[in-house]
Amino acid sequence: MNTSYSKLLRKIITLQRRENLIPPNSSILIGFSGGIDSSCLAVAMLKLREFFKLKRIALLHVNHMIRGEESYRDEEFAKSFAQKLSLEIFIKRVDVPKIAKEKGENIEACAREERYKAFEEIRREENFDFVATAHHLGDLAETILLWLTRGTGLEGLLGFEPKEGYIVRPLYLAKKEDIEDFAKREGIEWVEDRTNYDLSYARNRIRHRVIPELKKINRNLEETLLRMREILREEHRLLCQLTMDAIERVKKEGRRAFLELDPALQRRVVVELFGIKNFKEVKKVINRIKKGDKL
Amino acid sequence: MNTSYSKLLRKIITLQRRENLIPPNSSILIGFSGGIDSSCLAVAMLKLREFFKLKRIALLHVNHMIRGEESYRDEEFAKSFAQKLSLEIFIKRVDVPKIAKEKGENIEACAREERYKAFEEIRREENFDFVATAHHLGDLAETILLWLTRGTGLEGLLGFEPKEGYIVRPLYLAKKEDIEDFAKREGIEWVEDRTNYDLSYARNRIRHRVIPELKKINRNLEETLLRMREILREEHRLLCQLTMDAIERVKKEGRRAFLELDPALQRRVVVELFGIKNFKEVKKVINRIKKGDKL
Numbered sequence: 337m338n339t340s341y342s343k344l345l346r347k348i349i350t351l352q353r354r355e356n357l358i359p360p361n362s363s364i365l366i367g368f369s370g371g372i373d374s375s376c377l378a379v380a381m382l383k384l385r386e387f388f389k390l391k392r393i394a395l396l397h398v399n400h401m402i403r404g405e406e407s408y409r410d411e412e413f414a415k416s417f418a419q420k421l422s423l424e425i426f427i428k429r430v431d432v433p434k435i436a437k438e439k440g441e442n443i444e445a446c447a448r449e450e451r452y453k454a455f456e457e458i459r460r461e462e463n464f465d466f467v468a469t470a471h472h473l474g475d476l477a478e479t480i481l482l483w484l485t486r487g488t489g490l491e492g493l494l495g496f497e498p499k500e501g502y503i504v505r506p507l508y509l510a511k512k513e514d515i516e517d518f519a520k521r522e523g524i525e526w527v528e529d530r531t532n533y534d535l536s537y538a539r540n541r542i543r544h545r546v547i548p549e550l551k552k553i554n555r556n557l558e559e560t561l562l563r564m565r566e567i568l569r570e571e572h573r574l575l576c577q578l579t580m581d582a583i584e585r586v587k588k589e590g591r592r593a594f595l596e597l598d599p600a601l602q603r604r605v606v607v608e609l610f611g612i613k614n615f616k617e618v619k620k621v622i623n624r625i626k627k628g629d630k631l
Numbered sequence: 632m633n634t635s636y637s638k639l640l641r642k643i644i645t646l647q648r649r650e651n652l653i654p655p656n657s658s659i660l661i662g663f664s665g666g667i668d669s670s671c672l673a674v675a676m677l678k679l680r681e682f683f684k685l686k687r688i689a690l691l692h693v694n695h696m697i698r699g700e701e702s703y704r705d706e707e708f709a710k711s712f713a714q715k716l717s718l719e720i721f722i723k724r725v726d727v728p729k730i731a732k733e734k735g736e737n738i739e740a741c742a743r744e745e746r747y748k749a750f751e752e753i754r755r756e757e758n759f760d761f762v763a764t765a766h767h768l769g770d771l772a773e774t775i776l777l778w779l780t781r782g783t784g785l786e787g788l789l790g791f792e793p794k795e796g797y798i799v800r801p802l803y804l805a806k807k808e809d810i811e812d813f814a815k816r817e818g819i820e821w822v823e824d825r826t827n828y829d830l831s832y833a834r835n836r837i838r839h840r841v842i843p844e845l846k847k848i849n850r851n852l853e854e855t856l857l858r859m860r861e862i863l864r865e866e867h868r869l870l871c872q873l874t875m876d877a878i879e880r881v882k883k884e885g886r887r888a889f890l891e892l893d894p895a896l897q898r899r900v901v902v903e904l905f906g907i908k909n910f911k912e913v914k915k916v917i918n919r920i921k922k923g924d925k926l
Contacts, residue, residue: 481845482848484779484856484859485845485848485849485852485855486849486855487849487855487858487859489859489862489863489866490785490863493788541844541847541848542848546845549837549840549841549844550776550780550841553780553781553833553836554780554781554782557780560780560781560782561779563910564779564782564783564784567784567895567898568785570893570894570895570898571784571785571866573893573895574870574873574894574895574896575866575869575870577893598865598869598872599865600866601869603862603865615861615862
């Protein structure tokens with residue numbers, strides 16, 4: 337196996353060494369859409385099977401039944417992809433349009449929610465240690481910019497983590513370019529999701545219109561955002577810890593303790609205790625407490 | 632005077648009431664380029680002269696001598712603009728190309744530096760209380776996005792303040808649209824700086840290519856960033872305060888106290904004490920201290 341020149345594999349190895357993403361003898365279920373990212377993830381994990389000392393690898397394809405015929409084409413592709421690599425595969429069909437309609441939810445958000453539900457369900461039923469998703473550094477940059485655009489505090493600027501509970505993201509340090517190079521070098525096939533180019537989706541607008549412009553200013557944009565994220569994550573952790581201490585005190589000593597808090601912590605305590613995130617609502621609650629409301 | 636419908640004036644008034652930007656009986660020197668923003672600022676401040684109880688208003692035009700003939704056209708425009716409004720004006724010529732060459736600096740950065748130097752010089756010489764600049768909410772959004780693109784921690788995400796020392800920014804809450812409406816309504820004339828459209832300047836790329844795309848996702852982008860900024864500013868202030876306390880302890884107790892600090896504070900202490908900002912350098916210094924280096 338010639339892995340010496342592949343940037344993608346090197347970045348997966350670096351992440352594993354740095355974060356101990358997947359302990360030895362784990363079994364992993366790979367979230368597999370059939371797109372370039374998850375196709376490369378599947379091949380890369382097979383190539384690194386020994387490096388990771390993986391006990392079992394399987395794919396899970398969730399058919400969201402959103403894009404009519406295309407959904408079934410993708411499902412078929414997933415099956416034949418698995419077959420070619422002699423990989424175990426699970427297929428799960430979820431009628432997202434129906435569920436979204438019943439719940440009155442946005443279809444994209446609903447698909448995401450149902451996908452993660454399916455991941456967890458199959459992971460438990462089939463006794464996998466982890467679900468691996470194909471999120472990479474480009475997705476991280478998009479997520480950060482989306483949060484920034486729609487409004488956030490520190491937490492949104494953190495995007496997502498390489499490891500969150502049972503979810504692991506081995507491609508976390510890889511850029512789209514690394515994935516494309518790998519696909520080319522390894523002759524990997526994938527299916528294109530035509531909604532990827534639909535600019536009515538905010539994420540696609542960020543991906544195709546905003547990020548290319550920002551990369552003309554800084555071609556290492558993704559790495560730059562990753563470094564910012566590292567700084568902010570440490571500061572966010574410290575603030576979370578201070579918030580937890582503050583909540584303890586407020587629970588014991590009530591309003592007086594709240595009034596003595598730093599304004600930044602007053603905000604975080606209100607967000608945490610009352611579950612309100614809206615900027616103006618949080619301000620209102622703080623003002624009501626200042627004027628005499630109990631906590 | 633009919634100010635009842637002008638959003639621009641209302642936003643200036645709101646800012647003044649909220650932040651007490653300019654105390655009564657102040658004298659202000661307006662940084663005047665001749666562009667739409669500073670032309671509107673000048674007219675707006677004249678209209679609000681009584682509201683602010685201003686003792687004296689004057690313009691200061693800095694000719695950076697960058698754009699050849701155009702620089703002198705702008706200087707002439709500034710003079711005639713002041714004359715029409717019967718406003719006192721100061722003209723200052725600075726040979727920025729020469730200075731930038733001598734210092735080996737980027738010409739844009741040098742122009743900015745020299746401009747602020749000139750502001751402060753004339754302010755002192757002529758005994759003005761404040762220099763008012765025409766920075767508005769659109770500039771704030773651009774600044775935040777520029778910092779994000781080039782790399783930053785929390786402080787870059789704060790952009791600039793409505794008041795920094797002797798500098799005040801009465802248009803802080805106003806958007807470009809408010810300024811354009813005001814210019815139209817009041818029949819204000821201005822000169823166009825053709826470098827505003829030059830995409831080789833990163834800021835122009837953010838202005839003309841990135842922000843319009845982000846506004847298709849959230850048309851209140853500027854206000855959204857302003858709210859994020861308010862949250863982050865409070866948290867940044869708290870972290871600065873904790874850093875100052877930590878530095879006190881480290882100065883007294885040395886390395887041992889440093890090692891006990893939260894990682895977020897270790898980073899900030901190193902940045903503060905050694906004046907290093909580069910991400911990797913900061914990490915190296917922290918590691919050296921952990922391995923035994925003195926502080």
